[in-house]
Amino acid sequence: MATIAERLSSFATSLRFQDLPPEVVHQTKRMIIDTLGCAFGGYAGQPSKLARDLASMLSSTQPATVLGSGQTTSPDMAAFANGVMIRYLDFNDGYTSKESGHPSDSIAATLSATEVARAGGQRFITATVVAYEAFCRVCDAVDLKPQGFDHVTVGCIASTLGAAKGLGLSEEQTHQALNLAVASNLALYQTRIGDVSMWKGCAYANASRNAIFAAMLARKGLTGPSPIFEGPGGYFKAVSGEPFDLEPFGGEGRPFKIMECSIKRYPLGLYSQTVVQAALEVRQQLPDVKDIAEVNIETLQTAIDIMAGDEEKWRPANRETADHSMPYTVGVALLYGEVKQDHFDDVYLTNQELLDIVAKVKVNVSEEANRRAPEAMLCRLEVVTGSGQRYSSEVAYHKGHYKDPLDDSEVEAKFRSLCEGRLSNARTSALLERLWNLDKVEEMEEVLRVAKI
Numbered sequence: 001m002a003t004i005a006e007r008l009s010s011f012a013t014s015l016r017f018q019d020l021p022p023e024v025v026h027q028t029k030r031m032i033i034d035t036l037g038c039a040f041g042g043y044a045g046q047p048s049k050l051a052r053d054l055a056s057m058l059s060s061t062q063p064a065t066v067l068g069s070g071q072t073t074s075p076d077m078a079a080f081a082n083g084v085m086i087r088y089l090d091f092n093d094g095y096t097s098k099e100s101g102h103p104s105d106s107i108a109a110t111l112s113a114t115e116v117a118r119a120g121g122q123r124f125i126t127a128t129v130v131a132y133e134a135f136c137r138v139c140d141a142v143d144l145k146p147q148g149f150d151h152v153t154v155g156c157i158a159s160t161l162g163a164a165k166g167l168g169l170s171e172e173q174t175h176q177a178l179n180l181a182v183a184s185n186l187a188l189y190q191t192r193i194g195d196v197s198m199w200k201g202c203a204y205a206n207a208s209r210n211a212i213f214a215a216m217l218a219r220k221g222l223t224g225p226s227p228i229f230e231g232p233g234g235y236f237k238a239v240s241g242e243p244f245d246l247e248p249f250g251g252e253g254r255p256f257k258i259m260e261c262s263i264k265r266y267p268l269g270l271y272s273q274t275v276v277q278a279a280l281e282v283r284q285q286l287p288d289v290k291d292i293a294e295v296n297i298e299t300l301q302t303a304i305d306i307m308a309g310d311e312e313k314w315r316p317a318n319r320e321t322a323d324h325s326m327p328y329t330v331g332v333a334l335l336y337g338e339v340k341q342d343h344f345d346d347v348y349l350t351n352q353e354l355l356d357i358v359a360k361v362k363v364n365v366s367e368e369a370n371r372r373a374p375e376a377m378l379c380r381l382e383v384v385t386g387s388g389q390r391y392s393s394e395v396a397y398h399k400g401h402y403k404d405p406l407d408d409s410e411v412e413a414k415f416r417s418l419c420e421g422r423l424s425n426a427r428t429s430a431l432l433e434r435l436w437n438l439d440k441v442e443e444m445e446e447v448l449r450v451a452k453i
Helices: 004-014 022-041 046-055 075-087 103-116 121-141 152-167 171-184 203-220 235-240 270-283 301-307 326-336 352-359 367-372 408-419 425-436 445-450
Strands: 292-299 361-365 379-385 390-395
Touching: 004 121, 004 152, 004 171, 022 075, 022 103, 022 121, 022 408, 022 425, 046 075, 075 103, 075 203, 103 121, 103 152, 103 203, 121 152, 152 171, 152 203, 171 203, 270 292, 270 301, 270 326, 270 379, 270 390, 292 326, 301 326, 301 361, 326 352, 326 361, 352 361, 361 367, 408 425, 425 445
Parallel strands: 292 361
Antiparallel strands: 292 379, 379 390
């Protein structure tokens, strides 16, 4: 029987653009548009600036482009810099299952790899579908958090396969790239606990950097330890704690997992999307937000663990903690009637009126929400006023969830809003035109040239 790594490598190398149904191609374009928009939105973040500064120190005989700045650097550092920008706002898409995360982070790897190979949009789309499929299938199979490992450990698998596809590696080279990447790139869950640091937005970007490096080593002929999953010192024993299997991959009539990924409506953690939507719906009912006495939230255990599982979430000290704080984002929604990127700036983090509402938030587990997860992220939110009046809302699928998706015009509107202040309207339109017609682009350099600020 083929090993997990062999099956993943075989799928990655055998998938062709011609195998993708039209709806999968279109959905992939939507995810790429949303992801690159998030990169422009995150361009000015401090981690993004640091990553670009570091990338500027390197040159390469096979250069890759950093989004926005247009600077060239080594392929792995371009993937890192682009990945940090993609992730900074916590606004890119997500997938929930036994493990959850953001498969769009792997686009940093598929973009750089495809560019370096001087390949076009069809290969970029196919490589991106490979990365999504790998990420989601592994997330369906195992929850790594109890063992102390982060979803970025899965992300490295996805980015490696996507990078290998983008570079055009053979099946054996792809297998070796996976062996090399998995053996040397394990990420700890502490990244997302307590007082969350800048590394939260950099961890998957680093996985994509390492994935490109592993793929380039494998292309030169370097081999890695095998069997990397099933071996006595492999992934099953060291990371997952037990063996797991993968469901059949998309293709030949089977659905592709990218169709089950959701686009975020708000720049905050995935598990708070329904909670914030419920809070905004309740706010429309409130006579006076100053009369809030209690805010009671009932949702699934996983959401609470990630977004309200430690005391720092009630008094976040930085952006990274705040956008992963259910109490804080609910407070913002109730006080301001919206949640925008700048609501995580210091002036809001220290706003006493906001912190007073955050202190009134109580979060409890809903067994119904647990039963319906991961297919839904059910939340019931109730506000009790000082006079005892109660206002509530229940949301199972946030707007942007794959069961309540944004339409193309809404995806495009989000992209335009994120590019505002970075690209001119004309350049934004030109970039969108190329992205919607990505399958006709002969070399990715055409897109990256237009994407220069």
